[in-house]
Amino acid sequence: MTRTLLTAVVVGTALLTPFTVQAADPLADQMKASAEMGYIATSGNTDNQTLIAKFSLENGWLDWRNHFNIEALQTDADGTTTAQKYSVNDQLDYKFNEYDYLFVQAEYENDEFNGFEYTAKLAAGYGRRLLNTDTQMLDVEFGPSDRFFKEDVNGATNDDELLGRLNANYLYHLSESAKFTQQVEYETGENNSLAKSVSAIKAQLNGSLALKVSYTVKYTEEVPAETDDTDTETAVTLVYTFK
Numbered sequence: 001m002t003r004t005l006l007t008a009v010v011v012g013t014a015l016l017t018p019f020t021v022q023a024a025d026p027l028a029d030q031m032k033a034s035a036e037m038g039y040i041a042t043s044g045n046t047d048n049q050t051l052i053a054k055f056s057l058e059n060g061w062l063d064w065r066n067h068f069n070i071e072a073l074q075t076d077a078d079g080t081t082t083a084q085k086y087s088v089n090d091q092l093d094y095k096f097n098e099y100d101y102l103f104v105q106a107e108y109e110n111d112e113f114n115g116f117e118y119t120a121k122l123a124a125g126y127g128r129r130l131l132n133t134d135t136q137m138l139d140v141e142f143g144p145s146d147r148f149f150k151e152d153v154n155g156a157t158n159d160d161e162l163l164g165r166l167n168a169n170y171l172y173h174l175s176e177s178a179k180f181t182q183q184v185e186y187e188t189g190e191n192n193s194l195a196k197s198v199s200a201i202k203a204q205l206n207g208s209l210a211l212k213v214s215y216t217v218k219y220t221e222e223v224p225a226e227t228d229d230t231d232t233e234t235a236v237t238l239v240y241t242f243k
Contacts, residue, residue, distance in 0.1 A: 030060035036212065038237030044228045045113040050075035050083055052235055065093040065101070085111040099129045103141060114220075115227035117150040123165055134173070141167040145187050147194075151224045163189040177204040193221040202239065210239040 036054040050073055057068040068090045075083035087109040093101045105123040125143015145165040150158050170182040183198040200214035216233040223229050 030058075032058045033242040034239050035242075036237040036239045038212075038235060044231035045111075045115070052237065054237070063095050065095060067091045067093075083113055085109070085113070087111075093127065098132070101127045101129075103127050103143075114231065115152055115224035117152045117156070118148075120148040122146045122148075125165065127167075131170075136173070137169075137171040139167075139169045141165075141169075147187070147192075153224060161189050161192055163187040163192070163194070174201075178202065191222060193219075195219040208241050208243060210241070212237045212239050 034056050036052070036056075038052060039049065052071070052073045054069065054071045056070075057066075059066045069088070071085075071087050073083065073085040074081060087107070089105070089107045091103055091105040093103045095101045103123075103125060105121070107121040107123075109119050110117075111119075123143060123145040125141055127139055127141035129137065129139050131138035143165055145163045146160060147163055148158065148160045150156050165185070165187045167186075168182075168184045172180045174180055179202055181198075181200045181202070183196075185194075185196040187194045195217075196219070197217045198214060199216075200212055202210050202212040204210045212235075214233075214235045214237070216231075216235070218231045220229055
């Protein structure tokens, strides 16, 4: 799939979604939103204590499913901002049946300390639910990904690269009130490889409030000079689910 076709698929699907949703069975509609806030310790390009805030929205219809996430991170030391990062991610799935689906995904990240002025991605591909039981769920996805970026140095220009992408999302219910999740992303191309792993345990404190502990590792093979190729984040957050 060429980059032009990949972009057309993402944009075209986004434009058609509202019309498809209107035609879906209203009884199949589902919406879940949650907000997180808490403490995070970082290592790698940023070594500070900071606060993190996240918002997630998930919609489900008869044939469509949408996942939207936004995240912001900021550290202030002696009145000066020493770390700042925000990212937006949206994925739209078209479900053929209970197990098979096509997806398109768009992602944007601005991190003041990773050596890039910005990074963005457009991806599309095929996904399959390999496990779907009362206690476990596993989704696997693969397809092409186009990564856009600009290094945070004087004279840098916009650049992009085409990558092959493989994702896995795993959920295991430890008990009625606790669950473990594992998200793994791996992308590789002719000149670069990227990987991301997010491990988390979430325990309900009451009907709407939960405590979440997560550990994130991000790796980029080719990074600007004087920049670490690996970042880690350890976070403890409170999660409020809107019902």
